[in-house]
Amino acid sequence: MATRKILLKGEKALNSHCRPVTEFNDRLHTLLDDMKETLVQSGGVGLAAPQVGVLRRIVIVLETNVENEGDEYMIELINPEIIFEEGEQTGPEGCLSLPGKYGIVSRPDRVRVRAQDRNGNSFEVEGEHLTARCFCHELDHLEGVLFTERAERMLTPEELEQD
Numbered sequence: 001m002a003t004r005k006i007l008l009k010g011e012k013a014l015n016s017h018c019r020p021v022t023e024f025n026d027r028l029h030t031l032l033d034d035m036k037e038t039l040v041q042s043g044g045v046g047l048a049a050p051q052v053g054v055l056r057r058i059v060i061v062l063e064t065n066v067e068n069e070g071d072e073y074m075i076e077l078i079n080p081e082i083i084f085e086e087g088e089q090t091g092p093e094g095c096l097s098l099p100g101k102y103g104i105v106s107r108p109d110r111v112r113v114r115a116q117d118r119n120g121n122s123f124e125v126e127g128e129h130l131t132a133r134c135f136c137h138e139l140d141h142l143e144g145v146l147f148t149e150r151a152e153r154m155l156t157p158e159e160l161e162q163d
Contacts, residue, residue, distance in 0.1 A: 009098050
């Protein structure tokens with residue numbers, strides 16, 4: 001595994017539409033493993049392939065299992081699509097590609113995603129609250145959309161200091 005460079009706002013890949021993954025091979029597995037390492041090193045909760053310069057429909061999300069003493073595990077989503085959403089949550093959101101920037105964004109409170117795993121097998125996964133927010137945020141990256149385009153407003157440095 002290797003840590004990859006996270007692209008910052010202004011890089012063309014962040015505003016690009018990603019292509020589907022069609023080959024489920026060692027190259028894909030290496031990318032997924034590198035993305036996991038990169039996410040762990042960055043301290044984030046989600047990462048999309050375009051954030052590391054790869055224009056493919058690949059997302060990883062860190063899930064915390066509160067029922068099992070806070071165990072954390074990575075959810076790998078290949079060619080993901082949201083197939084159900086419910087409710088609404090509004091709150092602060094940031095991005096590894098825009099360090100230090102946060103905005104108020106409304107997202108569904110619960111979503112179900114259909115995707116494929118690293119071997120091409122289809123599955124569905126549901127997320128609530130932060131996980132739902134993360135699914136939506138990361139899938140936006142696959143369309144070239146940054147959270148700043150969805151933000152009702154950006155938080156000021158003074159507001160950030162209050163937290």
